[in-house]
Amino acid sequence: MARSSPASRPANARQDSPRSSGGASLTREQKLELYYYMRLTRSLEERLVNLYRQTKVVGGLFRSLGQEADAVGSAYALDRSKGDVLSPLIRNLGSMLVQGAKPNEIIKQYMAKGDSPTRGRELNIHFGDLVRGFIGQISHLGDMVPVMAGVTLTFKMRSQDRVGLVYVGDGATSTGAFHEGINFAAVQRCPLVVVVENNAYAYSTPLNKQTAAKQLVDKAIGYGIAGEQADGNDVIATYEVTKRAVDRARAGGGVTLVELITYRRKGHAEHDNQSYVPPGEIDRWASENDPIDRYVKRLLNEGFDQSELAAIDARVKEEIDRATDEAEASPMPDPTDALVGIYADPPALTPLWFREGIKSAVEEHERPSSWGTNDG
């Protein structure tokens, strides 16, 4: 549990919900679908690592290794047919895939392509689509809580049967925006689920340097809202705890804070060497508490056949291969598109005087590597 030795989180840190039905409400197809999304998340990120090492990813690369269950299971509790909306965090690629984001969109984002969802303006999984029901985050942690309070306030004002879900990490619970947003939503009884993914580290900072609270779910008490905690590496438990919160929100019961206990096995981003992690901790989580391994074991115990899972693995690989090919063939943005769409009116800015008639800003001879050497 989160309260145990803060510097080293034991890999058996799981909080099985006392009300878990073990997935009794899920059909066979749904259980396989959960496996598909978890596998797609992991394999897509592994593909991104390859592209990163080939220097085809322009910016940093963020992994959710070991956290696929919490993102997929929680997002799966939303009802897409009703128009539910979520706002993901950097380690919630899985939730976006559940909501309808496509692998080629993700790869194009990372490769900064001109036909990526943000036309090369934003990085990684920072993008959204109101039609499919996900709203792109910004880097300022906690800021999406007030925004999602407003989205769900609208559902309430229009008497719509819709629910919103916003992800924050253990670190974001320390921000002012988190506090203001969750308090606002609580007072307004907005149909909002706040998922706190407690993955033990915010960049390099462990939970005990983030908060003096014994556990993050306790924060719900102060806001007068429901709070529940679950094992974030158990996709079924994650689904069920979120489903209860979603049902509560849809029934007019207001905000729920859901704390999912999980563990971040990779660094903050791909460059992070994780020197701050106690020896053995990552290996223990990998060998004893991998969410996909656990789920596979569970499915096989329930009578699913290995061949069914292998077929999904093959489908995932084929989808990612196709997405990679498409992304690699995509064009980079036209530089002048940088001036388009800051406002609705005017639709584009006029180029600055030194860019008039210029299509591309960087000349061949401009080499930052030689700056400061004064040798021409």
Next chain:
Amino acid sequence: MAEVTYLEAIREALFEEMDRDKNVFCLGEDIGAYGGAFKVTEGLMAKYGEQRVIDTPISEAAIIGAAAGAAHMGMRPVCEMQFIDFISTGYDMLTNYVATARYRAMLPCPMVVRGPSGGYVRGGPFHSQNPEAAFLHTPGLKIVYPATASDAKGLLKSAIRDEDCVLYFEHKYLYRRIKEEMPSGDHLTPIGKARIAREGKDVSIITYAATVWKALEAAAQVEKEDGLSVEVVDLRTLLPMDDDAIIRTVKKTNRVLIVHEDTRTGGVAGEITARINENAFEWLDAPILRVTAADVPLPYSPPLEDYVLPQTSDIVLGLRKLAAY
């Protein structure tokens, strides 16, 4: 038709826009049952109910952030900052989230953030601020700052209908001190267009908000005492700035005094000066002068506040200096 104060003009705009479009709603601290610290929103809750006139916790980041979320979903929120000084606690939401939403995520964010601004009221350092320069630097925002009652109404109605976020600063010194008859019908003042508050040919004053009135006083004085013909340009919108109107008046008078109530360093006057330099340098017959507040937090005591803020006599001095150059 009866004359309407600057404050009542703002209230009229809110009523008319909430009548016109059910997606318009207001949120802020003490705006509902109490009617707002200055009673701008008085009567709104009685007419539209607490779903459309929302009393919020003391949470500027939540007010602005929630407005953004609602705006994404097709609503037209109007946020009140109880005093515009408190907009600083929503600075992150405005500059990082709201201002970038359309560009980075193709998310429309049609919303208004309004609030009582400005000094000359003995409000001290936290109830007198003019925050426009802090936001002028943020692509994606629009900024308006009306000086007259009819512009107060027309600009707020335009701001509510704009497809992007508009910061609407209202000068609390003007709330109940000026009034005029409102133009009839659906009165809209275009965003991005300056107004000639007074025609003239010898010297131009470029200004906005409360100092428009001080500029007009000074112009009348130097006309009477010195025979000078002074043009006063009321910018009305600071972002996007009406470059055409600025260049037009420079070419007409060739002498420019920029006046604003905000502090000097990094203020709007510096930006206007740079634009004139880039676009009409050869039309100038004298260096551009600035009359602004001194670079200090605005003090409370009347002798101190009066010393720091621009006064009519300071503007007169500037006009005479330019005319004699």
